[in-house]
Amino acid sequence: MSDFSKGNKPAKLASKPFINRLLSNRLTFSVVILLIVVVQNIITTPTFFNISITNGLISGYIPNILDEASELVIVTLGMTLVIAVSGGVDISVGAIMVVAASFSGLLLNGSEYRTEVFHNPYILALFVGLLGGALCGAFNGFLVSGLKIQPMIATLILYTAGRSIAKQITYGQTIYIMNPTYKWLGVQIPGIPIRTTIIVSTIIIILVVLLTRLTSLGLYVQSVGINGSSARLVGLNSRVITFMAFVICGVLAGAAGLVGSSSVGSVNSGELGVGIEMDAILAVALGGNTLSGGKFSIAGSVIGAYTIQAITTTLYAMDVRADQLNVFKAFIIILIIVASSEVFKGKIKKLTRKLFSKNVSVGGLRDERQ
Amino acid sequence: MNIMNTEPNSPALIMTGIGKSFPGVRALNNVDFKLRHGEIHALMGENGAGKSTLVKVLTGVYSMDEGSVKLDGKPVGIRSPQDAQKYGISTVYQEVNLCPNITVAGNLFLGREPRTMGLIDWRQMNRKAAELLQELNISADPTAQLDSYSIAIQQMIAIARAVNTECKFLILDEPTSSLDTDEVEKLFSLMRQLKGNGVGIIFITHFLEQVYEICDRITVLRNGELVGEYEVENLPRLELVTKMMGKEIENLSNLNIDRDESKFEGEVPIIEARDLSSGASKVAPFDLKMYKGEVVGFGGLLGSGRSELVRTIYGADKAVQGQLFIKGKSAKIRNPLDAMKKGMAYLPEDRKVDGIFADLSVRENIIIALQAKRGTFKRLTRKEMEKYADEYIALLNIKTASIETPMKSLSGGNQQKVILARWLLTNPEFMILDEPTRGIDVGTKTEIQKLILKLAGEGKSVAFISSEMDEMLRTCSRMVIMRDQYKVGELTDSDLNQNTIMRTIAGGEEGR
Numbered sequence: 001m002s003d004f005s006k007g008n009k010p011a012k013l014a015s016k017p018f019i020n021r022l023l024s025n026r027l028t029f030s031v032v033i034l035l036i037v038v039v040q041n042i043i044t045t046p047t048f049f050n051i052s053i054t055n056g057l058i059s060g061y062i063p064n065i066l067d068e069a070s071e072l073v074i075v076t077l078g079m080t081l082v083i084a085v086s087g088g089v090d091i092s093v094g095a096i097m098v099v100a101a102s103f104s105g106l107l108l109n110g111s112e113y114r115t116e117v118f119h120n121p122y123i124l125a126l127f128v129g130l131l132g133g134a135l136c137g138a139f140n141g142f143l144v145s146g147l148k149i150q151p152m153i154a155t156l157i158l159y160t161a162g163r164s165i166a167k168q169i170t171y172g173q174t175i176y177i178m179n180p181t182y183k184w185l186g187v188q189i190p191g192i193p194i195r196t197t198i199i200v201s202t203i204i205i206i207l208v209v210l211l212t213r214l215t216s217l218g219l220y221v222q223s224v225g226i227n228g229s230s231a232r233l234v235g236l237n238s239r240v241i242t243f244m245a246f247v248i249c250g251v252l253a254g255a256a257g258l259v260g261s262s263s264v265g266s267v268n269s270g271e272l273g274v275g276i277e278m279d280a281i282l283a284v285a286l287g288g289n290t291l292s293g294g295k296f297s298i299a300g301s302v303i304g305a306y307t308i309q310a311i312t313t314t315l316y317a318m319d320v321r322a323d324q325l326n327v328f329k330a331f332i333i334i335l336i337i338v339a340s341s342e343v344f345k346g347k348i349k350k351l352t353r354k355l356f357s358k359n360v361s362v363g364g365l366r367d368e369r370q
Numbered sequence: 371m372n373i374m375n376t377e378p379n380s381p382a383l384i385m386t387g388i389g390k391s392f393p394g395v396r397a398l399n400n401v402d403f404k405l406r407h408g409e410i411h412a413l414m415g416e417n418g419a420g421k422s423t424l425v426k427v428l429t430g431v432y433s434m435d436e437g438s439v440k441l442d443g444k445p446v447g448i449r450s451p452q453d454a455q456k457y458g459i460s461t462v463y464q465e466v467n468l469c470p471n472i473t474v475a476g477n478l479f480l481g482r483e484p485r486t487m488g489l490i491d492w493r494q495m496n497r498k499a500a501e502l503l504q505e506l507n508i509s510a511d512p513t514a515q516l517d518s519y520s521i522a523i524q525q526m527i528a529i530a531r532a533v534n535t536e537c538k539f540l541i542l543d544e545p546t547s548s549l550d551t552d553e554v555e556k557l558f559s560l561m562r563q564l565k566g567n568g569v570g571i572i573f574i575t576h577f578l579e580q581v582y583e584i585c586d587r588i589t590v591l592r593n594g595e596l597v598g599e600y601e602v603e604n605l606p607r608l609e610l611v612t613k614m615m616g617k618e619i620e621n622l623s624n625l626n627i628d629r630d631e632s633k634f635e636g637e638v639p640i641i642e643a644r645d646l647s648s649g650a651s652k653v654a655p656f657d658l659k660m661y662k663g664e665v666v667g668f669g670g671l672l673g674s675g676r677s678e679l680v681r682t683i684y685g686a687d688k689a690v691q692g693q694l695f696i697k698g699k700s701a702k703i704r705n706p707l708d709a710m711k712k713g714m715a716y717l718p719e720d721r722k723v724d725g726i727f728a729d730l731s732v733r734e735n736i737i738i739a740l741q742a743k744r745g746t747f748k749r750l751t752r753k754e755m756e757k758y759a760d761e762y763i764a765l766l767n768i769k770t771a772s773i774e775t776p777m778k779s780l781s782g783g784n785q786q787k788v789i790l791a792r793w794l795l796t797n798p799e800f801m802i803l804d805e806p807t808r809g810i811d812v813g814t815k816t817e818i819q820k821l822i823l824k825l826a827g828e829g830k831s832v833a834f835i836s837s838e839m840d841e842m843l844r845t846c847s848r849m850v851i852m853r854d855q856y857k858v859g860e861l862t863d864s865d866l867n868q869n870t871i872m873r874t875i876a877g878g879e880e881g882r
Contacts, residue, residue, distance in 0.1 A: 214749060215746050215747050215749055216741050216742075216744075216745075216746050216747075216749045216750075217746055219730075219734060219738065219741060220742075220746065222727075222729075222730060222734075223727055223730065223734075223738060226727045226728060226729050226730060227723075227724075227726070227727050227728070229723060229724050230718075230723075230724055230725055230726060230727055231727075232686075232705075232706060233686060233706050233716060233718055233724055233725075234706070234710075234738050234739040234742050234792070235705075235706050235707035235710045235739060235742035235743055236707075236738075236742050237705070237707065294729050295729045295730070
């Protein structure tokens, strides 16, 4: 009786040209960009791949990129979840970094601006810092999921207020934490030749992957982002899921703040994490994730974040001055954004199809002649 | 031949032989439509009849494939909404298309504000607005912000705005669906007044009562074809419903709405609703019992409350009063998850909007409800997911390239089967299937009907909604009939035939 012998649709999928499948794979783009940057470096900076050990630390351009990208990578992970679940962005991540770092710095320093003595256990301070991040995330999450405020507007509040709140609780001062133990997180744990930032960011990447893969959170986040109405009807609580994504984003931003402040040994509310929100959004986009929410790829976002740092480091390696850096960066970003746009991709697909059909029609002509 | 313009009762707007196709669908086929000055003309039809397509052709939103439009005897080409506006054709939709945060006067004159020396003349605008509102008997302050008024008043202001632009023909697309009785009365008096001014009104509604209260003529469409144009007096309700649904009445039998419960005597119903309601605009309080192993159909016209009734049971719409008992125990259903945990499943009416996750894979679409039921931390392993997906793809004969194919590349029928699979996987005792066969091919339709009977045979209780009566007659052992948000009857056994169903759906006095 049934009816499916003809009109089968999916057979088409398999016969899609390879180039189209490659174009539609979300990871392709970010990998290609990263490869371009790497190849560029092979040509212009021969020392790029050199690795040496100085002062008991593995160093070189690549370890450097991994080190300096670590804050961005950690923030980008949270941003990925927020964008996927809400189709909006969290622009307060930089400010949350400062809040978290101030919380823990204050706990360690007591009431002193500059001290070598820890007033509280280091672990406790780290925990409180993360807690501060979580609170900020919960505040954002409440505004977005409870009050249905647009994510960008909701997070604008902490974006504006976060740094000055942090400054208030640190008595309007940059606080310096001189105890060498403080630098363990951001520089090096004695005896380990790898920068701690690289270790920490790797661990956090693994944790987030586990969180989204071992629990069904990843699936829920995507479901809510793709179709909130369907999600509700299959029994998902979109509100709680959205809220959780913002909390996770806050905790991760907090972690990035702790790493960042540890690597410089101080909490400076005017410098820590400035502008990182935009880089994180860009990293998510570079990773092939749609900014309107839905499906996400952690791998893509991570590659995106490292790509951004690689571009920066490459430009430095090419002796671009710090004050010129942003001009170059902007130029590269324009290229990347244009190349990743649907319109551009569509044009390329059309072009390949044209080339393909030209071959066919040439064959046809030949047939006619005979 | 030249009496066209002088004869008062001759049609002023004539659409002839209108045809419109979309890929794979013939939306309108050779449809004629005539509208006179100063009449209220109901455009009736069930889902997919072509009402909105016809209106969109008339207002220039769609271009027609065949046919012609004449206004006052002259052929015209309406290619854009601006053209329609130019010819004096205005539309007011169900959702008010105005700016809530500017004043009433501002809304009335938006885009054509009276100006002096290039600046908006607020005083003149407010005065003109006041005149217009007074003329139409709308009690609203021109300087008040629009959203300080009820939806009904806002709708009337939308009409006033439409009428003010030299409007000769007004299309009202389901303007009453969110209004209460008083508000509807106000709207009607405005419509009567416009009618007196010579405006021809096309009125689209699914409330039969309202058609008989206010309309002069009725044009019925069905499946993109014209069924006919009738004077209201000459078309009794029952005939109207018959024409809309496309069934002829063969014999007349007496309506008997007493339900035969003897079959289930002594059995505890799986679902029992007592006085349950989700608010007057959705579904009025109803009682309902559903037993193990039966398929109950929910009939009624589009918008009669049949979908709202089942949504209320499932917790998709919040119940505002009444009680629900599951297997005899009082149950509190606050959201769909509660309902799922109590053994319910719900296949929604609109597959695209409420059902599928277009970008997720077939596998994920199948397991999502079960996963949600299990909770965040009891994640199904990849192996389990694949096993379930494979199992149900085979069971329901779902055609997909692989279980990782994104849902959006499946055909409508296969998407629907995936959603069925999603719910079967949760092993429900009570399944709500709202239009499970809409928009899918005939073969799959039959498969789904068989599946419904099989599920009932396995002891599940199924609530089944379909716009196709044949389908319900074939599968249901009992039918609940809805009309204008009320449950008006339950039919079983010998009453379960087209005549009685039509009669119950139509309701009202016979002779009208």
